[in-house]
Amino acid sequence: MRITFVGTGSIIPNPKAIHLRSYSSILIEIGSEKMLFDIGPGTLHKLHTLKINTQIYPDYLFLTHYHIDHTLDYIPLVKSRHFNQKTCDVGIGKPLMVFGPIGLKRWNKDIFQNISKWNYMSKELDYRKVTNCFEVSNGNVLTKKNWKITCCPVDHDDGIAFRLDSNGKSFVYTGDMGYDERICKLGKNADVVAIECSFPDKKSLKGKHLEPELVANIAKIGNFKSIILTHLYPIVYGKEKSIIKTIQKLTDCKVSIAHDFKTITL
Ligand SMILES: [Zn+2]
Ligand SMILES: [Zn+2]
DSSP states (O other), X not given: OEEEEEEOBOSSOOTTOSXXXXXXXXXXXXXXXEEEEOOOTTHHHHHHHTTOOTTTOOSEEEOXXXXXXXXXXXXXXXXXXXXXTTTOOBOOOOOEEEEESTTHHHHHHIIIIISXXXXXXXXXXXXXXXXXXXXXXXEEEEEOSSOEEEEEEETTTTEEEEEEEETTEEEEEOOSOOSOTHHXXXXXXXXXXXXXXXXSSGGGOOSSOOOHHHHHHHHHHHTOSEEEEEOBOGGGTTOHHHHHHHHHHHOOSEEEEOOTTOEEEO
């Protein structure tokens, strides 16, 4: 499997950063299949720079929770799938399989039917024909011939984390989360865990998020083989080395920091 970090930042942009960290999204490719985990603002544009045709891909979308920084490009993605790419005529393009926490069907309907200025998505167009929504909360999500996805709840606005197993390799994506040991069980012995590390230390920690000591504790209990830190707030900027040091003092798991367009192959 090939993993590309599309967006590795939080909702707050950092004008000081040399390289922009944009909103959350991870692309995974297994053979000819492409799946996306979260789809924050700007994801479609970035997928096009990766030469991914979003009229066809992703085949699957997995949402960790419904916060804006993780979901906003879902709206243009669904709308664009209604159009023929060559003629621009209205037709029904490739349907998208969407998996997300409880509330997915209601959220989908709220956006495309209940927001009055956007309800042409259910009148002139029909969002129901291009979206197949599946609500998941714990355990099995989807099993295919060469891969399977499972999930568990995490402490962040009823969010969930996902685990992908394929050909004896495993990848876990936590989404946003506060300290929650359920992720240790889901991610047990995982090869790579993309884990949120929103803040650089205990004193700056806010909301349901993680900082390096909490990340290290989770990685240790879960016996993760390697972790990649993502969802970094601007306050992390310039403190990356000390964050890695702090984690490495507490656990012997491999630690690195994600950046937009970082790619790894498992
Ligand atoms: Zn977030
Ligand atoms: Zn969030």
